[in-house]
Amino acid sequence: MRKRRAVCSSIFMCVFLFAAINSFPAYSSSDIENETMFADEAIPSWDEKYKDKPVIRLLEEHSFDINEDFSFTEETHIVIKIQSEEGKNAGDIIVNYDREKDIIEYLRAYTITPEGERIECTQIEDRNAHEGYASISENRFKLLIMPQVSSGCMLEVKHRIFHKRPIIEKHFFQTFPFSGFTPIKIFRTKLMVPDNLELRSMYLNSDISPAVDHEGNKVIYQWEIKGKEAELAEDNMPPMAEIFQSVSFSSLKSWAQLADLFWNLYSKNIIISPEMKTKIKEITEKDDSLRGKIQSIIKYIQDEYRYLSMSIESHHYEPHPSNEVFTNKYGDCKDQTVLAIAMLGEIGVKAFPALFSYTFDPDFEKRIPMPSYFRHVILCIEHEGKNYYTDPQRKGFYFDETSYDLSGGYVLLLNGEGGLLERVPPAKPDLYIDSSEYRVEIDEDGSALFDGSKIFPRIRSIQIRSAYLNNTEEGRKKMLSSLDASLSSGGTMLSRTLNNIDDPYKNIAIDARYRRTDFVKVANDMMMFGMGQLNTPALASTERRYPIVFSGSYRFKNILDFIIPEGFEILNLPKNINYETEFGIFRRTYESAGRSIKVSDIFEIKMARLPPTAYEDVRRFFNNISNSSNDTIVIKKGAYPK
Numbered sequence: 001m002r003k004r005r006a007v008c009s010s011i012f013m014c015v016f017l018f019a020a021i022n023s024f025p026a027y028s029s030s031d032i033e034n035e036t037m038f039a040d041e042a043i044p045s046w047d048e049k050y051k052d053k054p055v056i057r058l059l060e061e062h063s064f065d066i067n068e069d070f071s072f073t074e075e076t077h078i079v080i081k082i083q084s085e086e087g088k089n090a091g092d093i094i095v096n097y098d099r100e101k102d103i104i105e106y107l108r109a110y111t112i113t114p115e116g117e118r119i120e121c122t123q124i125e126d127r128n129a130h131e132g133y134a135s136i137s138e139n140r141f142k143l144l145i146m147p148q149v150s151s152g153c154m155l156e157v158k159h160r161i162f163h164k165r166p167i168i169e170k171h172f173f174q175t176f177p178f179s180g181f182t183p184i185k186i187f188r189t190k191l192m193v194p195d196n197l198e199l200r201s202m203y204l205n206s207d208i209s210p211a212v213d214h215e216g217n218k219v220i221y222q223w224e225i226k227g228k229e230a231e232l233a234e235d236n237m238p239p240m241a242e243i244f245q246s247v248s249f250s251s252l253k254s255w256a257q258l259a260d261l262f263w264n265l266y267s268k269n270i271i272i273s274p275e276m277k278t279k280i281k282e283i284t285e286k287d288d289s290l291r292g293k294i295q296s297i298i299k300y301i302q303d304e305y306r307y308l309s310m311s312i313e314s315h316h317y318e319p320h321p322s323n324e325v326f327t328n329k330y331g332d333c334k335d336q337t338v339l340a341i342a343m344l345g346e347i348g349v350k351a352f353p354a355l356f357s358y359t360f361d362p363d364f365e366k367r368i369p370m371p372s373y374f375r376h377v378i379l380c381i382e383h384e385g386k387n388y389y390t391d392p393q394r395k396g397f398y399f400d401e402t403s404y405d406l407s408g409g410y411v412l413l414l415n416g417e418g419g420l421l422e423r424v425p426p427a428k429p430d431l432y433i434d435s436s437e438y439r440v441e442i443d444e445d446g447s448a449l450f451d452g453s454k455i456f457p458r459i460r461s462i463q464i465r466s467a468y469l470n471n472t473e474e475g476r477k478k479m480l481s482s483l484d485a486s487l488s489s490g491g492t493m494l495s496r497t498l499n500n501i502d503d504p505y506k507n508i509a510i511d512a513r514y515r516r517t518d519f520v521k522v523a524n525d526m527m528m529f530g531m532g533q534l535n536t537p538a539l540a541s542t543e544r545r546y547p548i549v550f551s552g553s554y555r556f557k558n559i560l561d562f563i564i565p566e567g568f569e570i571l572n573l574p575k576n577i578n579y580e581t582e583f584g585i586f587r588r589t590y591e592s593a594g595r596s597i598k599v600s601d602i603f604e605i606k607m608a609r610l611p612p613t614a615y616e617d618v619r620r621f622f623n624n625i626s627n628s629s630n631d632t633i634v635i636k637k638g639a640y641p642k
Contacts, residue, residue, distance in 0.1 A: 040081075043185060046227040050183045053230075054087035055080060057182055058154065063190040064174065065218075066197065070166040070251075073105075080155040091149035095159055096129065100138040101167070106160040109144045114152040121146050130309065167316050168261065171251045172199065173370040176223075178206055178245035184228040191221040191249070199249045202368045206245035223247070235537060237546045238609070241373075242361045250368045258369040259412055259419020265318040266334075266353045266414055270342045273323040280346045290349070294381060294399055297343045299504070302395050305339070306330045317371060333377040336392045340379050350382040354389060354411040356424075360549055360609055364410050365421055378406065380413055387413075389424050396462035398505055402427040404459050404552055408607050426553065426607055431458040431507075435557040440519075444565045444637075446527065448519040453511045454487065461508040465501060484514075491516035525637040526571065531560065531588065531599050533630040536622040544615035550583060550608045558601040564635050570597070574631035579624055581617060583608040586625045590633075597633060 040058055050056050059079040066072040076095075082088060097104055109121035121144050129139035146155050166172060176189050191210075193199060195217050210221040231244060252258050283300045284293040308330040319325075319334035322342040331339065337353045344351045355374035357364070367373070378391045381399050389406055390399040397403045407427040413420040438452030456464065467479050484493035487510065495513045500506040521528040564570075570592060577588040585604045590597065603625075610618065 041186060041226075043227045046183070046185060046229075050230075052083070053183060054084045055082060055090045055182060057081075057184040059186050060184050061188045061190075062176065063192070065192040066172055066194065068194045068197065070170055070172050071162070071164050072172070073160060073162050075160045076158070078155075078157045080157075082149060082151055082153050082155070084151050087151065088149050091146045091155070093144040093146060093155065093157055095142040095144065095157070095161075097140055097142070097161055098138050098163075099140045101163060101165055103162045103164060104142070104159065105162055106158065107142065108159075109146060109155070109157045111146050111148050112154040112156060113148065113150075118156075119147050123147070168371065171261075172197075173248070173250040173252065173372065175241075175246050175248040175370070175372065178208060178223070178225060178247070179228060179231050180240075180244060181231050181233060183230040185226070187223075187225040187228050189223045192218045193221070195219050197251065199251055200253070200368045202248045204246045204248070204367075205243065206247065208245070208247075232545050234541070234544065234546055235539065236548050236550065238361065238549050239359060242359065243546050248368055248370060250370045252369040255365075255369045255412060255421050256418035258371065259414050260416070262317065262353070262355065262371070262412075263414040263416045263419070266338060266341075267416060269319050269321045269338050270345070271321050271323045272342050272346055273326065276323065276326050276343060277346060279326075280343050284347060290347070291383065291398075291400070293347050294344060294349055294383065297347070298340065298379075298390065298392060298399055301336055301340055301343075301392050304329060305336055307332060307336075307393060319377075333391075333393060337377050337379050340392050344381065352380045352382075353414045354378050354380045355414070356389075356406065357410045357412075359410055360408055360551060362609060373410075374412065378411065380411070396458060396465070396504055397431075401431060401505075404432060407552060429553065429555055432553055433457060433555040433557060434460070437559040437561075439561045439563065441563045442520055442527065442529065442565060445517075446520040446522040447515060447517045448529075449513070449515050450488070450491075451513045453509055455507050455509045458507055461500070461506070464498075464508050465504065468498070468501060483510075487512055488514035489516060491519075527564075527568065527635050528632045529562065530574070530632040531558070531601055531629065534586070534601070534603060534625050536626045539615075539619045539622060542619075544612040547612060548608075548610040548615060548618055550605050553607045554605045556601070556603040560599050562597040562599070562633070564595050564597065565637075566595070568595075568635040568637050570633070571636045572632075572634035573597070574633065577625075577628050579621060581621050582606075583610060583614075583618065584621055586621075586629075588629065599633075 057078065058081050059077065061075075061077040063075040064072055065075075080090060080093075082090060093109065095104075095107065107124070109124075111119045111121065113119065123145040125143040125145070127141055127143055129141050144157065149155070176191075178187065178189075192215070195214070208223055208225065210223050213220045213222075237243065252261075279300075280297065283296050287293040287296055305325075306329070309332040317334075319338045320328075320331060322335075322338045325331040325335040325339045326342075334353075341351045341353065354377070355371070356376040356378045357373045358375065359373065361367075364373075376391075378389055379399075381388045381390060383400065386400075388400045389402065389411060390397065391403060391406060394403045394405070402425055404427050406424045409424050411422060411424055413422070433455070434457045436452065436454040438450045441449045441451075443449075464483070468476055471479060480496070484496060487493070487496075491514045493512065493514045495511075497511040499509040499511065501508060519529060573590050573592060574588075576590060577586065579586045583606050585602060587600075587602045589600045591600075592598075
């Protein structure tokens with residue numbers, strides 16, 4: 001198992017610890033504009049290991065020069081080698097920037113042919129980073145369409161960007177990754193910090209120490225890694241931010257400081273207007289309970305407001321005033337959250353914004369505070385002495401039900417009192433259960449008549465309901481035809497009734513009756529059938545590097561009551577199956593009485609994060625299920641039971 005290391009310190013205070021180290025070449029603003037030919041350094045073992053990789057990085061250099069006003073200059077120098085026809089897809093290179101906050105001071109790129117000719121890239125397009133999405137943003141990127149890209153060539157890119165003002169005033173925060181899925185032969189990062197600026201640092205999955213030097217009023221930190229191997233992509237692995245080697249820096253001193261900074265941005269924009277008061281009264285007057293009034297306000301926002309990201313000017317982290325959002329009838333997660341807070345406050349309900357992170361890292365609370373961990377804003381509602389986290393944009397859930405996509409994530413609650421960092425409780429099992437129960441009458445010709453019902457999990461119910469209610473009559477017919485084919489596994493649907501289709505907060509249930517002509521295998525006077533093999537992940541690898549993450553819970557329950565034809569007896573009835581672990585359960589039971597053979601399946605995966613040492617247990621669990629769930633029931637006409 002790889003060593004995990006999270007060390008927090010003040011780099012301003014620890015300069016003397018590394019003062020004797022200064023072995024790296026100088027890297028200044030003037031160097032990046034030098035048009036010298038790149039010379040590839042031989043690292044025999046690394047070269048041999050990655051000789052067949054379609055794309056490799058021969059060099060990756062980054063430099064960050066921070067000023068006392070928290071503006072900073074970023075320089076990047078990258079050399080990529082294309083080693084196969086497949087690698088030619090890397091011939092389009094992206095340089096991201098913010099049109100409002102950044103100035104691209106220098107940008108050059110070249111294709112270096114196998115013969116050594118340098119061909120400058122002249123086709124550079126400026127594009128919207130959110131093109132095609134409901135977003136108004138200053139986020140842009142330069143698309144460099146490299147010339148004459150072929151196997152054996154190198155692509156060299158150099159750019160310098162001046163970030164003229166920080167995202168959060170008077171603060172700097174940045175994460176420098178040391179690894180990725182692409183192998184890097186030489187990796188260098190340089191950070192230049194004013195000696196009066198105190199930053200906290202944290203290493204993740206790494207113990208690589210920098211060389212430290214002084215130049216004028218700057219403290220200079222330099223990291224160099226040679227022969228950096230590619231990270232391994234695995235099934236059910238943690239998010240990349242949790243497994244890559246990195247070092248993070250932040251001028252924020254605590255989670256409380258971060259929470260209070262954000263609370264100040266949000267609280268000043270919680271504004272109620274006379275028009276809002278009138279609407280609140282209108283949409284809640286028919287509700288008898290406070291819970292009902294809360295849900296009516298949430299539903300009103302979900303139904304009447306469209307999502308539109310507005311990350312421009314000061315609104316990367318600051319929402320628009322709630323009264324403006326109310327009038328405009330659009331906004332992003334920040335905007336719709338403050339609108340909900342303002343409207344709920346009018347009925348006497350306390351609610352707060354909460355920054356949400358999709359991480360499942362158990363050590364998340366030990367990280368240094370940075371806003372970049374949080375990619376979403378949700379709502380915290382106080383009701384009957386409890387805090388409930390809900391997403392105003394997520395339809396189909398009551399506010400006091402944890403939706404599947406929030407389950408287990410981290411929130412930083414903004415309450416004006418230093419905030420609260422905690423995990424969102426897991427979703428209740430009845431929200432994600434997928435269950436069905438059918439009576440299956442088997443005929444002697446091998447056909448089978450299914451008669452029963454199926455209950456869909458909540459998220460699938462939301463999808464079906466949306467596809468049905470928001471469709472044309474012709475569209476509904478096609479959607480139901482597709483659903484019938486899926487339910488009957490290609491059989492003939494005889495009747496079908498959708499239940500709970502008009503109730504937005506219930507799981508959809510379907511009563512169905514269908515016939516399958518291919519369900520039973522017939523061989524002379526014998527018939528063979530069963531539940532069938534359960535599909536499980538194919539874990540072919542025998543080794544594991546990273547933790548195994550099951551980010552959500554899943555529960556499947558299926559009961560089939562087979563009614564065999566008159567005159568047939570059971571020749572083979574499989575044994576019961578029972579596998580149970582800390583992360584999953586699979587049970588299959590067989591019961592026979594008269595002409596009835598009832599088979600019951602329960603398969604459950606629990607939300608869990610397991611160490612790499614548990615991989616063999618996970619692999620064995622799924623392999624056992626796959627190997628044992630393919631047993632069949634055998635009946636024979638006129639046979640005596642074994």
